Amino acid sequence: SQQGEEDPQALSIQEGENATMNCSYKTSINNLQWYRQNSGRGLVHLILIRSNEREKHSGRLRVTLDTSKKSSSLLITASRAADTASYFCATLVSGSRLTFGEGTQLTVNP
Amino acid sequence: DSGVTQTPKHLITATGQRVTLRCSPRSGDLSVYWYQQSLDQGLQFLIQYYNGEERAKGNILERFSAQQFPDLHSELNLSSLELGDSALYFCASSAGTSGRASGELFFGEGSRLTVL
Numbered sequence A: 001s002q003q004g005e006e007d008p009q010a011l012s013i014q015e016g017e018n019a020t021m022n023c024s025y026k027t028s029i030n031n032l033q034w035y036r037q038n039s040g041r042g043l044v045h046l047i048l049i050r051s052n053e054r055e056k057h058s059g060r061l062r063v064t065l066d067t068s069k070k071s072s073s074l075l076i077t078a079s080r081a082a083d084t085a086s087y088f089c090a091t092l093v094s095g096s097r098l099t100f101g102e103g104t105q106l107t108v109n110p
Numbered sequence B: 001d002s003g004v005t006q007t008p009k010h011l012i013t014a015t016g017q018r019v020t021l022r023c024s025p026r027s028g029d030l031s032v033y034w035y036q037q038s039l040d041q042g043l044q045f046l047i048q049y050y051n052g053e054e055r056a057k058g059n060i061l062e063r064f065s066a067q068q069f070p071d072l073h074s075e076l077n078l079s080s081l082e083l084g085d086s087a088l089y090f091c092a093s094s095a096g097t098s099g100r101a102s103g104e105l106f107f108g109e110g111s112r113l114t115v116l
Helices: none
Strands: A004-009 A010-013 A019-025 A031-037 A043-050 A057-058 A061-066 A071-076 A086-093 A097-100 A104-109 B005-007 B010-013 B019-024 B031-038 B042-048 B053-057 B066-068 B074-078 B087-094 B110-114
Touching: A004 A086, A010 A019, A019 A061, A019 A086, A019 A104, A031 A061, A031 B005, A043 A061, A057 A104, A061 B005, A061 B110, A071 A086, A071 B053, A097 B042, B005 B087, B019 B031, B019 B087, B019 B110, B031 B074, B042 B066, B074 B087
Parallel strands: A010 A104, B010 B110
Antiparallel strands: A004 A019, A019 A071, A031 A043, A031 A086, A057 A061, A061 A071, A086 A097, A086 A104, B005 B019, B019 B074, B031 B042, B031 B087, B042 B053, B066 B074, B087 B110
């Protein structure tokens, strides 16, 4: 079974709007990472947040982590059509493997 | 460009056959990870190698095997292929001196396997 579960499974917004994706996980983690995947392409790392951090920013990306609720959110501000992709959260389990959620398919309409 | 190279990009074969997927990690990365991505199973961790040795094992079938060579490239061997093995197979590499994943993974573009 997957460690992380993203919500929603699919999200469709207009260019310029903000997109928020959520991730819940089951066990204690060392860190949580977000990746992006364009259709049929390799995954690209976006941002990493450690278990002792609560919020992190990178450009238009903002990630929060609530370890008490075992959840994280990814906010993309001022979205662009080029942000259309699948977004995955991944949690570090047992120190040697990264376990991915099912992903959120984001569509940004021009 | 992540620096991770996977070949072949596409592969079509028949049930019962055997294929080998190849991965060259980023220069200097000692860890190689293999993942399988299919529509119904999502992204599944298969196996990790660190500096030539198996470090972690995930949902890898007995029909599948992998190895990492002295030059650090890795191969994933899939045998007795079934229709359900059709998927994207990704290789990823990471830096780190202990083989314990802690930071980001760098993914290749994947090998798309179609079993007919």
